[in-house]
Amino acid sequence: MSPVFFSVSPPSPSFPPQFHFKSFKHLSPLKTTLKRPLFSTTTRSSLHVDPLESDPPLPSYVRTFWKWLAEEGVVSSTCPVRPAYVPEGLWLVPRRLWINPDTVAASEIGYLCTDLKPWVAVSPFLIREKMRGNLPWWFYIDILPEQTDSTLYWSEEELAEIKGTLLLRMTREMKEHVESQYHKVKEEIISWHEQLFPSSITLNGAFSHLRGQLVMLPPVDLINHSASITREDNAEEINGPAGLFSWDLLFCLKSTMLVKEGEQVFIQYGLKKSNADLAFYYGFVEPNTNRDSYTLTFNISELDPFHREKLDIAAANDLGETAYLDIFMDRPLPPAILPYLWLVALQETDAFLLEPVYKKSIWKTLELPVSHVNEELVCKMVIDACESALSGYRTTVEQDEKLIQEGNLGYKLEIAVRVRVGEKRVKLNWIKLEYYHERRLKELGLVGEEGETYCQPKKDSIPTL
Numbered sequence: 001m002s003p004v005f006f007s008v009s010p011p012s013p014s015f016p017p018q019f020h021f022k023s024f025k026h027l028s029p030l031k032t033t034l035k036r037p038l039f040s041t042t043t044r045s046s047l048h049v050d051p052l053e054s055d056p057p058l059p060s061y062v063r064t065f066w067k068w069l070a071e072e073g074v075v076s077s078t079c080p081v082r083p084a085y086v087p088e089g090l091w092l093v094p095r096r097l098w099i100n101p102d103t104v105a106a107s108e109i110g111y112l113c114t115d116l117k118p119w120v121a122v123s124p125f126l127i128r129e130k131m132r133g134n135l136p137w138w139f140y141i142d143i144l145p146e147q148t149d150s151t152l153y154w155s156e157e158e159l160a161e162i163k164g165t166l167l168l169r170m171t172r173e174m175k176e177h178v179e180s181q182y183h184k185v186k187e188e189i190i191s192w193h194e195q196l197f198p199s200s201i202t203l204n205g206a207f208s209h210l211r212g213q214l215v216m217l218p219p220v221d222l223i224n225h226s227a228s229i230t231r232e233d234n235a236e237e238i239n240g241p242a243g244l245f246s247w248d249l250l251f252c253l254k255s256t257m258l259v260k261e262g263e264q265v266f267i268q269y270g271l272k273k274s275n276a277d278l279a280f281y282y283g284f285v286e287p288n289t290n291r292d293s294y295t296l297t298f299n300i301s302e303l304d305p306f307h308r309e310k311l312d313i314a315a316a317n318d319l320g321e322t323a324y325l326d327i328f329m330d331r332p333l334p335p336a337i338l339p340y341l342w343l344v345a346l347q348e349t350d351a352f353l354l355e356p357v358y359k360k361s362i363w364k365t366l367e368l369p370v371s372h373v374n375e376e377l378v379c380k381m382v383i384d385a386c387e388s389a390l391s392g393y394r395t396t397v398e399q400d401e402k403l404i405q406e407g408n409l410g411y412k413l414e415i416a417v418r419v420r421v422g423e424k425r426v427k428l429n430w431i432k433l434e435y436y437h438e439r440r441l442k443e444l445g446l447v448g449e450e451g452e453t454y455c456q457p458k459k460d461s462i463p464t465l
């Protein structure tokens with residue numbers, strides 16, 4: 001099949017309807033169709049149209065940004081892609097335009113940022129470049145919004161709507177963390193607000209998954225998310241021509257779906273992200289319940305007589321003294337969750353399993369409840385943890401569902417209600433599950449017909465040691 005050529009056109013001024021590029025205006029995923037493309041495709045035949053021509057006209061900073069991209073060769077009239085499921089390359093950004101911890105380290109303030117976390121270190125760099133009007137990134141930094149809808153920017157009144165949620169805890173902890181980190185570079189920073197601004201942009205726009213390293217890329221990190229994109233392999237690093245005579249590492253953005261002329265190019269921001277994550281990093285949520293999640297925290301107590309043995313087993317399975325286990329609605333449980341819970345709850349009667357002779361097989365054994373006592377303790381732990389967390393919310397699931405049904409909540413309140421109801425649904429689901437543990441015990445052969453219990457599963461369900 002012959003290749004189709006298309007280029008990426010600049011953001012449409014009418015997307016979103018009142019287009020303010022600086023305010024990171026959203027296209028709500030709560031609505032089924034997204035109205036106007038931010039980045040769309042055009043075929044070669046439509047290239048005679050000036051991509052910067054639009055009605056109403058593009059704001060001057062967007063025009064300037066786009067011209068800069070053209071000068072840098074990032075935006076060109078042709079971007080060859082294959083008309084296949086995965087186009088070969090949609091957008092190429094040479095390394096000289098990436099902003100990552102190496103960029104910061106090589107800058108004048110690099111020495112100040114050595115101890116900062118990568119995503120925090122990029123922030124003072126952006127602020128400094130913006131203040132000094134430094135090229136080459138100034139055009140890019142100039143179009144970055146001063147705020148997003150991330151919970152990091154919510155007022156106290158707005159945050160009160162997520163009382164009791166993990167999202168509130170994440171938000172507060174992140175603010176405190178950023179504040180303490182910035183202490184070290186405060187000379188470079190003017191105000192707290194400005195400190196927070198680029199941090200959240202960094203969280204927001206970075207393609208941090210490449211080589212596990214944070215990187216901001218003008219302009220590909222301005223691409224919107226769509227729930228209908230179910231693949232995350234949207235980027236890779238390749239070697240290629242990065243100028244007239246130069247060859248360099250290029251960031252290559254791919255569309256994981258066939259993009260037709262004029263359609264908006266989307267990516268998936270993260271299939272594993274919960275609604276709380278989406279609200280925290282990007283300031284939006286999705287209505288589907290499989291983004292409902294809650295993180296259960298369990299801990300091997302220091303007072304546990306088998307503390308050391310249990311820690312060794314946890315460590316051998318990449319877990320620690322405390323485990324944070326994300327549970328999603330309508331998704332399978334994380335594989336480590338049950339063995340970890342059963343390990344935490346393991347008591348004297350089953351302690352023989354902790355002996356060195358069972359070391360190799362213990363994790364496999366813990367895939368099933370080891371005894372009735374153990375199973376009961378796990379159920380109690382989970383129910384107590386869920387019930388106590390449920391008491392921290394201001395509203396019930398029913399009240400929240402009614403609010404969603406009635407509609408007209410306003411953007412941030414809708415985010416708040418969806419996140420808090422999601423967490424509650426997950427916890428209630430767990431409590432329900434745990435109340436059925438007797439049935440599970442029977443299924444696993446741990447309870448006999450007369451109600452008698454066995455320390456190990458009967459018959460073929462006995463795990464091999």
Ligand SMILES: C[S@@+](CC[C@H](N)C(=O)[O-])C[C@H]1O[C@@H](n2cnc3c(N)ncnc32)[C@H](O)[C@@H]1O
Binds near residue numbers: 223
């Ligand atoms: C990486 S930026 C994308 C560019 C952004 N739309 C803009 O105009 O600058 C991420 C931000 O875009 C918005 N966004 C992206 N995809 C979205 C979606 N599906 N629904 C709502 N907002 C979205 C959110 O405000 C998010 O914080």
